[in-house]
Amino acid sequence: MTHLPDEDERLTTLLRAIAAPEPPPDFLAGARRRYALALSARYRREVSTALVAAALGLGLAVTLMLSVFEPVSFIAWVAVVVADVTAWMTGIAIVLSVVPPVLWTTAVLACVVSLLPIVLLARARLPLVVK
Amino acid sequence: MAAAEARDANDLHAERDLARRARRGDSAAFDQLVLRFQHPVYRLCRRILRSPHAEDLAQETFVRAFVHFDRFDPERPLLPWLLTIARRLCLDLLRRDKVMAKPEDTPVAVDPAPSPERHASLSEQVSRLERALADLDDGPREAIMLFHVEELSYRDIAAALEVPLGTVMTWLHRGRAQLKSALEETA
Numbered sequence: 001m002t003h004l005p006d007e008d009e010r011l012t013t014l015l016r017a018i019a020a021p022e023p024p025p026d027f028l029a030g031a032r033r034r035y036a037l038a039l040s041a042r043y044r045r046e047v048s049t050a051l052v053a054a055a056l057g058l059g060l061a062v063t064l065m066l067s068v069f070e071p072v073s074f075i076a077w078v079a080v081v082v083a084d085v086t087a088w089m090t091g092i093a094i095v096l097s098v099v100p101p102v103l104w105t106t107a108v109l110a111c112v113v114s115l116l117p118i119v120l121l122a123r124a125r126l127p128l129v130v131k
Numbered sequence: 132m133a134a135a136e137a138r139d140a141n142d143l144h145a146e147r148d149l150a151r152r153a154r155r156g157d158s159a160a161f162d163q164l165v166l167r168f169q170h171p172v173y174r175l176c177r178r179i180l181r182s183p184h185a186e187d188l189a190q191e192t193f194v195r196a197f198v199h200f201d202r203f204d205p206e207r208p209l210l211p212w213l214l215t216i217a218r219r220l221c222l223d224l225l226r227r228d229k230v231m232a233k234p235e236d237t238p239v240a241v242d243p244a245p246s247p248e249r250h251a252s253l254s255e256q257v258s259r260l261e262r263a264l265a266d267l268d269d270g271p272r273e274a275i276m277l278f279h280v281e282e283l284s285y286r287d288i289a290a291a292l293e294v295p296l297g298t299v300m301t302w303l304h305r306g307r308a309q310l311k312s313a314l315e316e317t318a
Binding site for chain 2: 024030034
């Protein structure tokens, strides 16, 4: 606080003697109620903005896809892809069920045994040549 | 001096912390800030509006401040910012509703047990001061009240009233001179 000369101090005393109105006793409760309302309104606004943005994004994506692909040919392409994936999955399942587990185990072990020397060689350090 | 600065820095830090918590919906922090600043904010609204709308706008000040707390400059104290919001809300209302601020009769808060002569003299001085205050322009009057009653610094008054520092100093100088001459007329 700045130091005030006597005359300013007298002015300050008199200005403070002018009775200042005090906030009513329920001021805090009123402010709290309004703040809670404002916060919930902001939350609702944020949620509705997010929903509108999501709906717009979805609409835009669908519009773009429909403009790039013909709807009928797009559906046909999706059907072909689904059929291919299903055929591949079925084929793999048949192979797995037909070949006995002993053969699978042998094949896996053979792979590991053939790869192991290569890995060990790769990890081995070459001796330094000292002059 | 250093202790006072450290205390001010601690106050600032505590205010910012409370304001951040209030913005996240912490009602206890909001209550603390309202209790701390309700008097200067309410008094400012009353001085500008001189009507029962003051309570409404003082409450709205706190709501706006903490809903839009991201706009607050954390390097500045909170009170000048609150006063700026309150002042803008009041001026908007005056412009919108063409509400004319009318002077109101306020009782004089004097020492409850002075001698009758001293009480009369003090009441007379305060009445003259009130009339002289009413004759001041809005800017100088508000600067005088914020400096002498609310104890704000020049810099904070400038921030609250949204004017340059030099204007605040000029307003205070001229305002004090007018008030003192009004008081001297009584002597």
